[in-house]
Amino acid sequence: MVLLLAGLAAGVAAACNNAPLPESARAGRDEAAGRRIFLRKCASCHAANGDGKTIVAGHFPYANLIDGRWRSDGSAAAIELQIRDGRDPMPKFEGKLTDEEIRQTVAYVQALSRAAESRGPESGAGAAP
DSSP states (O other): OHHHHHHHHHHHHHHTOOOOOOHHHHHHHHHHHHHHHHHHHTHHHHOTTSOOOSTTTTTSTTSOSSSSOOSSOOOHHHHHHHHHHOBTTBOOOBTTBOHHHHHHHHHHHHHHHHHHHHHOGGGTTTOOO
16 A cells, blocks of 8 residues: 555656756747747837838848847847847837746847848848948
8 A cells, every 4th residue: 555655646746747848948939929029019120020121110220130230249138138228219128028028039039030040141141231
């Protein structure tokens, strides 16, 4: 009977394991959530594909998020600061998006940039002004 209870307890403990998901699974979820936020909050200026070719912001040099040119260094921290605090003409999103939504949007912006880089110059990535 004791062995049966011990086995049952071990099975329950294993089933209740709250181990974090692998980092790649989390990254994929963050990018997917970030994409939804980007399309809702950012695409009107940056375009759905991130190239910035919109009526609203097409004439601003940093509206293009896939050409490899950044207002700052292009790091996750710098992109987060830009989203959080804004910088003329971009509005700030602190208070409009949660910290998690900002982090997810950063993940998606970086994914957009990486995808454009992997496609090469014909996609506009790294193009000179």
